[in-house]
Amino acid sequence: MANYLHCNACYFRPGMGIQRRFFITNCSHIYCETCVTAATKDKCKICKSQCSTLCLSGKIPKEVESMFVDPVESIQKFLKEFCQKLEFQRSHQRRLMRHMTEQLKCAEKKMSEVNKMIQRAQQLERSFTALQHRPGGGTNIPSQTGRLLIRTPPSGGRLGELF
Numbered sequence: 001m002a003n004y005l006h007c008n009a010c011y012f013r014p015g016m017g018i019q020r021r022f023f024i025t026n027c028s029h030i031y032c033e034t035c036v037t038a039a040t041k042d043k044c045k046i047c048k049s050q051c052s053t054l055c056l057s058g059k060i061p062k063e064v065e066s067m068f069v070d071p072v073e074s075i076q077k078f079l080k081e082f083c084q085k086l087e088f089q090r091s092h093q094r095r096l097m098r099h100m101t102e103q104l105k106c107a108e109k110k111m112s113e114v115n116k117m118i119q120r121a122q123q124l125e126r127s128f129t130a131l132q133h134r135p136g137g138g139t140n141i142p143s144q145t146g147r148l149l150i151r152t153p154p155s156g157g158r159l160g161e162l163f
């Protein structure tokens, strides 16, 4: 039993040589078995309210039992559970973030490749336009290995038929 436990009437405490049972009232006062009857006969001796009593030696409801739990132990237990829940949720958040970051990197890499292809296409279009504006350009450009043969002029800013 807790070291603060004492009879609110005679100040008897557990371990004082003799064994006495303790009773708690519904107004939260505690009396030893010697005092309980007189201290709660009409009204509680301390707070003067009508009260009922419960013997602390028998089976007691959880809400009464919880009143005797060390608050430091309670908060330690709470903190332990709090940390477990926090770590559980954070580990899942981290995993999802890693996955999303990887996907973002992948998308950025693909975007970079697409941009390079667009730049290359623009370069080709500029080369094509330049060739077209040369004297005699645009038709029958001599075909060489690895070069483009341009058969039709570009229309609407798009490349013509290439093969």
Ligand SMILES: [Zn+2]
Binding pocket: 007, 008, 009, 010, 011, 012, 031, 032, 033, 034, 035, 036
């Ligand atoms: Zn007492």
Ligand SMILES: [Zn+2]
Binding pocket: 025, 027, 028, 029, 044, 045, 046, 047, 048, 049, 051
């Ligand atoms: Zn009372």
